[in-house]
Amino acid sequence: MRFHKECLFCKKLLVGRTDKKFCDPQCKSGYQYQQAKQQPERFFNKVDNQLKLNRKILKEYNKGGKVTVRAEILNGKGFNPNFFTHYWKNNKGDVYLFIYEYGFLKRVEHGIEKYILIEWQDYMGK
Structure with missing residues (x-):
């Protein structure tokens, strides 16, 4: 059985390594920006x-x-x-x-x- 994951940012199906989380650097950057905006602003x-x-x-x-x-x-x-x-x-x-x-x-x-x-x-x- 083959396991399929989707990109954490754009939800497209990932192809390649099993530990891959993003389809490209832009999605990784977009995801990190999104996560940072959800964090409370530091003092x-x-x-x-x-x-x-x-x-x-x-x-x-x-x-x-x-x-x-x-x-x-x-x-x-x-x-x-x-x-x-x-x-x-x-x-x-x-x-x-x-x-x-x-x-x-x-x-x-x-x-x-x-x-x-x-x-x-x-x-x-x-």
């Missing part, structure tokens, strides 16, 4: 992805070096102020949170939450 990946998104958003909105933007605009794009890489405290005691070279300071003016966006400068490292 490191969540943090890394959020940092990348935050940086992208700050870069997009800070064209002038120092800009003020309503918080609802950035938050609507997926910005999360709880994810940052470092901070800098100025002479006035304001603490700017940074995502790599882009920083922000949360302010409330006339009941409206805003972010003051800045870029890292050499003097900040001293």
